[in-house]
Amino acid sequence: MVSNIDHKAMEALLRGQGCANSLKILLENCEISSVSTEPLINTILDSFSLVLSFVDSPNPPIYHESSSENMARPTPRRSSKEKLCGAQDLVNYRDDSPTPCPNDGFAWRKYGQKTIKTSPHQRCYYRCTYAKDQNCNATKRVQKIKDNPPVYRTTYMGKHVCTDSVGHDDTHSSKMIQFDQVVSESIMPQLTTIDHQVITMEDKVTDYIMNQECDIIFGGL
DNA sequence: ATGATTTGACCCAA
C-alpha cells in the first residue's frame, strides 16, 4: 500500500516530468517565440519543490491544486484487495501497462473493451468495484484519443454511492466530483483541463450522465 | 480459491 504522501509526490514528479517534456518539445520545434516557457519552468520547479517538501517534512503542505484527500497513485495493475472507493481526483498519471488506466482514487473493474468506429483506439469500460455489493452505478470509459503525446479521455458516468471510501465522504445524495487541474492550460493548451470543477448531482436527474471528460495526457514519459 | 481481466456475444437505440 502506497501512502498518500507517496501519491502526491508521484503526481508532482509526473507533472514536472510532463512539463519538462513539453519544454523539450517546444525547444525542439523552436516554438519558444510563440509560447512562453516560463510557466513550464515554474511548474517544473514547483513540482520538485513539492516533492522535496514531502521528503523533508512529515507533514507536507497540502497541494494547492487539490482539495480532496486522495491523489492518483501508480498502483500495480492488479490491486484487487485495495479499498479505494471514494476518492475523487483525476490526475496526471502515467501507467506503463499497455492499457493505461489512470488511478483516480476509485476502485474500478474493467468490464468491457470495444473498438470504436471513429477512433483507431479501443475504448475501455470500467465500473465501480462495489457495483454489486453496494449498488454503486458509477462507470467510466477510457479511450486513447491521441498518440503522441498519448492522450486519454476519461468519461465518468453515474455516481458513486459506495461507502468503502478513504478520506472523502462520498455518501451524500448530491455528488461533488472534483478534478485536479493536471497542467495549466497556458502550459498545455491541447489539454482539456478541469480545474476544481464541481458537479452537483440532483436526485431528480435520472439520467445524470456526468460526461465529465478529462483528457489525460501522458506526455512522452 | 478467489478475484480481475479478456473478449466474443448479445442487446438496443439510431
Place this chain on the structure above:
DNA sequence: TTGGGTCAAATCAT
C-alpha cells in the same frame, strides 16, 4: 443494419 454499451464465460494473476 450498424455501432456503442454491457454481459458473461474463459482465462489469468495472486
